[in-house]
Amino acid sequence: DTGVSQDPRHKITKRGQNVTFRCDPISEHNRLYWYRQTLGQGPEFLTYFQNEAQLEKSRLLSDRFSAERPKGSFSTLEIQRTEQGDSAMYLCASSLVQNQETQYFGPGTRLLVL
Amino acid sequence: DQQVKQNSPSLSVQEGRISILNCDYTNSMFDYFLWYKKYPAEGPTFLISISSIKDKNEDGRFTVFLNKSAKHLSLHIVPSQPGDSAVYFCAATNAGGTSYGKLTFGQGTILTVHP
Numbered sequence: 106d107t108g109v110s111q112d113p114r115h116k117i118t119k120r121g122q123n124v125t126f127r128c129d130p131i132s133e134h135n136r137l138y139w140y141r142q143t144l145g146q147g148p149e150f151l152t153y154f155q156n157e158a159q160l161e162k163s164r165l166l167s168d169r170f171s172a173e174r175p176k177g178s179f180s181t182l183e184i185q186r187t188e189q190g191d192s193a194m195y196l197c198a199s200s201l202v203q204n205q206e207t208q209y210f211g212p213g214t215r216l217l218v219l
Numbered sequence: 220d221q222q223v224k225q226n227s228p229s230l231s232v233q234e235g236r237i238s239i240l241n242c243d244y245t246n247s248m249f250d251y252f253l254w255y256k257k258y259p260a261e262g263p264t265f266l267i268s269i270s271s272i273k274d275k276n277e278d279g280r281f282t283v284f285l286n287k288s289a290k291h292l293s294l295h296i297v298p299s300q301p302g303d304s305a306v307y308f309c310a311a312t313n314a315g316g317t318s319y320g321k322l323t324f325g326q327g328t329i330l331t332v333h334p
Contacts, residue, residue, distance in 0.1 A: 109262070136320060147223075147308045147324030148263065161321065196262055205320035206251050206312050210262030 107131060109211035111197050117217045118187055125183045126214045130199030137180050138208060139172055140196040141165065148196050154180060155202065187218045222246045223311050225325035232332050238296040240328050242309030245290065249311035253322070254283060254294045257306045266307075267294070270314070299332045306330070 110129045118124050130137050135156050140148035151170070152162045156177035166172075169187075174180040184191055194215050198208035224243045232238045242252075250271040255263035269276040269283045269292070276283050282295045296303055309325040 138320070138322075140322075140324075145228075145326065147225075147310070147326050148322070150321050150323070153320065198262070200320065206253060206268065206314065206322070207265050208320070208322065209265070210255075212260065212262050 109197055109199055109209050111195075111211040111214050113214055114212060115215050115217075117219065119219050120189060121186055123183065123185045124187060124216065125181055126195055126197075126216075128180045128182070128197030128199075128211060130179070130197070131209055132178075133201070134199035134209070135177065135202055136200045136205050136208075137174055138198040138200070139180070139182050140198065142194040142196060142213070143192075151182075184216075187216075189218050192216055192218045220245075221326075222249075223309055223323050223325040225307075225309055225328050227328050228326070229329040229331070232299045232330065234301055234332055234334050235298045238294075238299045238303065238330055238332065240294040240296075240307050240309075240330065242292050242294075242325050243290060244292075244311050246311070246313075246323070247290070248313045249323070251312050251314040252283070252285060252292050253310045253312075254281075255308045255310060255324075256303075257308065257327070263308055296330075299330075301332045301334050304330055304332050 138153040139151040142148045154174040194213045196213045198210045200208045253268040254266040257263040306327045310322040
């Protein structure tokens with residue numbers, strides 16, 4: 106399977122703990138996106154990378170959130186000092202630059218902060 | 220502010236009939252629109268898209284219509300099949316802007332197709 110993969114699929118943590126999620130995009134895709142989806146809502150844009158460069162960050166991405174794509178391949182999203190409001194599905198997507206509106210999504214990481 | 224709205228949380232249709240899912244947007248800078256389908260425990264899957272230079276795009280059983288003056292688009296599925304039962308998201312972007320590729324999604328509509 107050469108689709109977008111995310112790890113872990115589920116994460117339960119206690120408030121105040123740090124968590125890190127990983128996304129492996131489709132190998133030839135140079136664009137990588139992170140979205141967050143809460144219950145009853147559609148995905149909300151968080152940030153995106155072109156190769157290793159982070160090009161845009163949403164105001165939803167507070168200082169506790171940091172994303173990296175060190176070698177332009179996989180990406181990590183870290184949340185520090187988690188809060189209950191961080192509980193959501195975190196989705197990763199990838200695309201080609203020349204077809205960037207057609208994004209291929211991974212299955213997501215469901216985070217529950219207790 | 221919800222720039223892309225899907226006002227119907229759910230839709231129930233009989234197999235073989237037409238399903239019509241609606242979407243409204245408020246940002247006049249949006250010029251490219253997409254529909255995604257999502258099954259439980261999976262990420263959204265791209266279904267069909269339309270550029271603002273067109274008013275209709277068809278792909279098999281799926282047709283998207285765009286009414287720019289009304290800032291409204293719709294997805295028609297004909298004939299509907301039980302396997303179409305999923306959550307459908309409308310999304311929009313500004314293809315000519317610096318945030319091209321940043322998708323703004325609606326809240327989703329749960330489609331149920333009954334055999």
